[in-house]
Amino acid sequence: MTAEAAHAAEAAASAARVGIGGPVGSGKTALIEGLLPLFHARGTSLAIVTNDLVTQEDAERLQRSGLIRPERVVGVEAGACPHTVIREDPTLNIEAADLLERQLRPLDLILIESGGDNLASTFSLDLVDYWMFVIDVSGGGDIPRKRGPGIVRADLLIINKSDLAPHVGVDLVLMQTEASAVRDGRPVLLTNCRTGEGLDRVADHLAHDVLMEA
Amino acid sequence: MLRLTRIIGNATEPAIADRLHALDHDGRVETITLDAADTARKRLRVATDKGTDCAVALARSERLANGAVLLLEDARAVVVRMRETVWLALAPRDMAAALELGYFCGNLHWRVRFEGALVKVALDGPRESYLARLAQHLEDGRARLADEGEGE
Known part of the structure; x- marks a missing residue:
């Protein structure tokens, strides 16, 4: 194998790393649970890093889910503010992703779920190649207008629990329109992770933007 | 693709x-701007x-x-061009204002660098958003805008 071919092979074998951030209870873990069968059907080899404050709660939930082999999930205990380990010093998460990549090679995709945080949380691009931010309608229709860095800067914004809009007095069309406006037109998707509604489009975005499918 | x-x-x-x-003479160099x-x-x-x-x-x-050159063939080349970072230069009025301004920038997780008595904030979004956050510091004179420059 030539040096060029070896280099191309190494790059090809390197998994895409995608962050998932968002407030507590917005549906980050449910999003992963909804995406797993879709990526399985597409033949995508996938692993997950979860972040919790002082437990392995989300990792154990996914390991018990039957949706993914338990050894493909690693939990990181942040021990402090969740954004610290995805932005200021993402060493713990980089090491966890590297470990998965070494053990499970070849991998196509590693999802890195942040612990629940506030609207200011963002991912370091030293850790991920691309990141999504998940909010939900029950948090209030005015959330996009507050222009939190998570909402403004994420590569993909997901507004989850779309089915709850009429029950919590949220104008879903207005919420999505305002979200698009503060994001300068970058993508905003509506989902209902419980039913799977909208998740195909999330998978399509990841397939195009980081898995480099045509 | x-x-x-x-x-x-x-x-x-x-x-x-x-x-x-040589390739550029024939219009065969393509640029990716980031x-x-x-x-x-x-x-x-x-x-x-x-x-x-x-x-x-x-x-x-x-x-x-x-x-960074990502493709270099006889028919075509692809080169990365990086947009220069725009910095917002701030001059604190005195030592106390400098301490407060430094704390403030850190609390907002802004990327900064120091040049003499100036704090320079990297603009990762609209300048107006940064000025809005700094309004109190600027209005009461604890800090003033100074020599906004560009460059890495």
């Missing part, structure tokens, strides 16, 4: 610069200035930089 999986070298290297110069922050990404889907859809997927040990 054009797959680009390695950094061949930099446009400033003499041998590469000569080839790029914000400084985006150069940390190992994977990105982006179009060149000539509209070619590029799928960049690098090894994790590689890092994009201004002038």
Whole structure:
């Protein structure tokens, strides 16, 4: 194998790393649970890093889910503010992703779920190649207008629990329109992770933007 | 879709610069323009200035930089151009104001650098958003805008 071919092979074998951030209870873990069968059907080899404050709660939930082999999930205990380990010093998460990549090679995709945080949380691009931010309608229709860095800067914004809009007095069309406006037109998707509604489009975005499918 | 999986070298290297110069004469050099922050990404889907859809997927040990050459063939080359970071320069009024301003910037997780008595904040978004956060510091004179410059 030539040096060029070896280099191309190494790059090809390197998994895409995608962050998932968002407030507590917005549906980050449910999003992963909804995406797993879709990526399985597409033949995508996938692993997950979860972040919790002082437990392995989300990792154990996914390991018990039957949706993914338990050894493909690693939990990181942040021990402090969740954004610290995805932005200021993402060493713990980089090491966890590297470990998965070494053990499970070849991998196509590693999802890195942040612990629940506030609207200011963002991912370091030293850790991920691309990141999504998940909010939900029950948090209030005015959330996009507050222009939190998570909402403004994420590569993909997901507004989850779309089915709850009429029950919590949220104008879903207005919420999505305002979200698009503060994001300068970058993508905003509506989902209902419980039913799977909208998740195909999330998978399509990841397939195009980081898995480099045509 | 054009797959680009390695950094061949930099446009400033003499041998590469000569080839790029020749290709450029025939309009065969395409440019990918990125914000400084985006150069940390190992994977990105982006179009060149000539509209070619590029799928960049690098090894994790590689890092994009201004002038990185991702394709160098007889028919075509692809080069990365990094937008220069814009810095907002702030001059605190005195030591107490400097302490407060430093704390404030840190609390907002702003990227800063120091030049003498100036604090320079990297603008990762609209300038107006930063000025809105700094309004109290600027209005009561604890800090003033000074010499906004550009460059890495």
